[in-house]
Amino acid sequence: MEKAIVAISSDFLDAFAALPRQIQGKVTEFINKFRNNPRSPGINYEKINNAIDKKICSVRIDDTYRGIVVRQEETGVYLLLWVDHHDDAYAWAQRKKCIINPVTGNIQVFDVITEVPEKTEKQSSLFSGISDEELISLGIPEEQISLVRTIASEEMLYSLKELFPEDAYEALEWLANGFSVQEVSQLFKSDSDDEKDKDDKEIKDDNFAAALDNARSQKNFVIIDDEDELRRIIAEPLEKWRVFLHPTQRKLVTKDYNGPACILGGAGTGKTVVAMHRAKYLASKAKGNEKILFTTYTTNLAEDIKENLRKICTEDEMRHIEVINLDAWVMQFMRERGFSYSIVYDDQLEEIWENAIALAADNSGFTPRFYSDEWLKVISPQEAYTKEAYMKASRIGRGTRLDRKARLQVWNVIEEYKALMKDKQIRDVETAMYECRLLIEKNPGMLPYSAVIVDEAQDFSTNAFRLLRSIAGEQHKNDMFIVGDAHQRIYKNKVVLSKCGINVRGRSSYLRINYRTTEEIRKYAFGLLKGIPFDNLDIDYDHGKICQSLTHGITPIAKNFNSATEELEYIIDEIKKLQSSGTDLKSICIVARTNKLLDDYIKGLSGRGIKTYEIKRSKIDDRSFEGVRVATMHRVKGLEFKHVFVVAVNKRIVPLHSAINTTDPVASEESLTAEKCLLYVALTRAQKTAYITSYGQLSELII
Numbered sequence: 001m002e003k004a005i006v007a008i009s010s011d012f013l014d015a016f017a018a019l020p021r022q023i024q025g026k027v028t029e030f031i032n033k034f035r036n037n038p039r040s041p042g043i044n045y046e047k048i049n050n051a052i053d054k055k056i057c058s059v060r061i062d063d064t065y066r067g068i069v070v071r072q073e074e075t076g077v078y079l080l081l082w083v084d085h086h087d088d089a090y091a092w093a094q095r096k097k098c099i100i101n102p103v104t105g106n107i108q109v110f111d112v113i114t115e116v117p118e119k120t121e122k123q124s125s126l127f128s129g130i131s132d133e134e135l136i137s138l139g140i141p142e143e144q145i146s147l148v149r150t151i152a153s154e155e156m157l158y159s160l161k162e163l164f165p166e167d168a169y170e171a172l173e174w175l176a177n178g179f180s181v182q183e184v185s186q187l188f189k190s191d192s193d194d195e196k197d198k199d200d201k202e203i204k205d206d207n208f209a210a211a212l213d214n215a216r217s218q219k220n221f222v223i224i225d226d227e228d229e230l231r232r233i234i235a236e237p238l239e240k241w242r243v244f245l246h247p248t249q250r251k252l253v254t255k256d257y258n259g260p261a262c263i264l265g266g267a268g269t270g271k272t273v274v275a276m277h278r279a280k281y282l283a284s285k286a287k288g289n290e291k292i293l294f295t296t297y298t299t300n301l302a303e304d305i306k307e308n309l310r311k312i313c314t315e316d317e318m319r320h321i322e323v324i325n326l327d328a329w330v331m332q333f334m335r336e337r338g339f340s341y342s343i344v345y346d347d348q349l350e351e352i353w354e355n356a357i358a359l360a361a362d363n364s365g366f367t368p369r370f371y372s373d374e375w376l377k378v379i380s381p382q383e384a385y386t387k388e389a390y391m392k393a394s395r396i397g398r399g400t401r402l403d404r405k406a407r408l409q410v411w412n413v414i415e416e417y418k419a420l421m422k423d424k425q426i427r428d429v430e431t432a433m434y435e436c437r438l439l440i441e442k443n444p445g446m447l448p449y450s451a452v453i454v455d456e457a458q459d460f461s462t463n464a465f466r467l468l469r470s471i472a473g474e475q476h477k478n479d480m481f482i483v484g485d486a487h488q489r490i491y492k493n494k495v496v497l498s499k500c501g502i503n504v505r506g507r508s509s510y511l512r513i514n515y516r517t518t519e520e521i522r523k524y525a526f527g528l529l530k531g532i533p534f535d536n537l538d539i540d541y542d543h544g545k546i547c548q549s550l551t552h553g554i555t556p557i558a559k560n561f562n563s564a565t566e567e568l569e570y571i572i573d574e575i576k577k578l579q580s581s582g583t584d585l586k587s588i589c590i591v592a593r594t595n596k597l598l599d600d601y602i603k604g605l606s607g608r609g610i611k612t613y614e615i616k617r618s619k620i621d622d623r624s625f626e627g628v629r630v631a632t633m634h635r636v637k638g639l640e641f642k643h644v645f646v647v648a649v650n651k652r653i654v655p656l657h658s659a660i661n662t663t664d665p666v667a668s669e670e671s672l673t674a675e676k677c678l679l680y681v682a683l684t685r686a687q688k689t690a691y692i693t694s695y696g697q698l699s700e701l702i703i
Contacts, residue, residue, distance in 0.1 A: 065084065262483075488677055643686060676701060
């Protein structure tokens with residue numbers, strides 16, 4: 001007798017998460033027994049009276065609770081679909097049907113509505129322009145076509161979401177948003193090539209074992225091969241990103257690329273999830289001492305990624321993955337080779353520029369920020385580190401014009417800056433990356449990395465990507481996997497990958513489904529960026545209009561108050577309402593523009609007995625600590641919470657006056673765009689509810 005195949009559905013994990021903890025323990029014990037031998041006489045299978053699908057039956061957990069199972073003994077497949085109190089489990093199962101879709105070949109579980117209300121002549125159907133055959137071709141079960149024909153509005157479609165298989169509902173929502181049948185069909189196919197994959201295998205309508213191999217099935221079912229895997233899944237049943245991937249995500253994770261690949265997508269589309277699964281996939285194939293370098297822009301994001309990779313990777317896979325933010329990697333690499341300088345940032349760099357201006361006796365009137373921008377946007381990207389090179393360097397994109405005499409004056413300050421860095425044994429990060437790359441290029445083959453994965457790519461500079469290209473070595477199969485979104489560019493670094501020796505033409509893909517926020521939050525946040533052109537990390541534009549969320553809720557709540565005290569009182573009242581409805585404090589985050597503002601909110605909340613936990617630059621969000629999360633707009637990047645309060649969205653605070661107060665009009669416009677992106681990032685951390693609060697004069701950025 002063949003070994004049984006036991007798979008758990010995504011819905012089962014949802015139901016499991018809602019059970020009392022004591023019952024969860026019994027269910028886990030049952031699943032282990034069931035996984036070992038679902039044919040055991042000790043498994044009490046019971047028929048469900050009046051069930052539409054005779055393959056669906058119940059299994060006994062204890063006197064009160066039942067699991068709902070599909071069993072196909074001829075193929076040895078057992079599917080755990082649901083678990084609940086006896087009566088509720090039976091009620092759930094009676095109206096369900098589990099099939100292999102004859103068109104798409106994936107397993108679908110859905111409600112069969114036996115009494116569909118008749119549509120009146122005046123009532124128009126949302127999908128009246130689409131034939132039954134076309135709907136069926138997209139994976140809508142034939143049994144649900146009559147239900148689809150009753151849907152008169154998008155709101156009605158949203159209300160019926162739970163009745164449809166997930167992939168069928170996704171297709172219907174794309175259609176409802178104006179996409180053609182052909183476009184929706186293409187969404188489920190590979191973005192890049194015509195290679196045959198699992199979805200193209202011959203569909204066998206009676207073989208659940210073959211159907212579980214389908215990418216669409218794997219979005220909702222996971223086969224449990226061993227006890228350790230089961231324990232990991234059951235420990236955090238709601239962290240489904242660890243287990244289930246959308247077919248388009250899975251194809252990107254497991255595809256072989258002939259060189260660098262670039263994955264774009266709006267906030268919440270799962271870019272980091274795809275990058276992490278890609279790291280796991282490549283690590284599972286790594287040999288000997290080969291390493292995968294997974295790098296991102298900030299320390300806290302790197303720590304979060306490392307923590308999450310441990311949840312999906314085996315110990316051996318983790319041994320092949322190095323997770324570190326790029327600045328830290330540069331410091332580590334240079335120190336290992338005898339360099340003793342430090343990298344300095346922000347205020348320390350501004351002081352160096354002030355000293356350089358004084359030492360050069362510069363009377364041009366240019367500010368330290370002007371010189372810093374000239375260094376970062378003209379000199380470093382073009383490697384114009386000599387007077388001769390700088391005099392020839394292009395300054396396109398700089399708002400302040402310089403004639404030859406003015407350039408020479410500027411160069412005097414630049415030379416003093418370079419001398420101060422050398423004397424003080426310090427570097428700005430751009431210089432450090434440049435020197436690091438030169439060292440690697442002099443010693444090709446010195447690094448153990450077979451691949452480099454880059455998260456939050458939109459925040460990396462030209463120097464950073466040139467360095468990453470040298471770390472990855474000469475272009476080769478699966479060498480670089482780059483994910484990003486220009487709409488979240490908050491550090492004003494703009495890069496063209498092809499100018500950094502990274503050719504992604506023909507190897508770019510776009511993630512279209514927002515899994516985090518509701519469509520209402522996504523649309524509102526995206527509206528803040530209206531009129532701003534965004535790039536695709538290369539030479540083309542990214543209009544960002546092809547993303548959408550499949551969940552719905554309320555539009556972000558915007559409130560303006562007379563004083564900071566009134567605003568705080570409102571926030572506290574809302575937090576208490578959320579608590580009383582069962583929300584954990586750790587699922588709520590307060591986001592402010594500056595650290596100084598955060599201190600005020602921490603003090604105010606603590607004074608009213610509400611615990612807080614501050615998310616800082618160099619540490620992860622430790623979920624074992626209770627308390628409302630508080631973070632700056634920069635620090636909240638990459639995280640998500642059920643409810644987000646973006647606070648003090650006042651004039652001169654958002655956008656921050658000091659961040660855009662510059663005499664260079666181009667730099668000023670870039671800074672304003674970065675401030676808008678910050679607000680977009682903050683709002684799109686919210687899964688269910690987003691609040692925008694302010695006091696006094698409201699920010700001009702708010703719609």
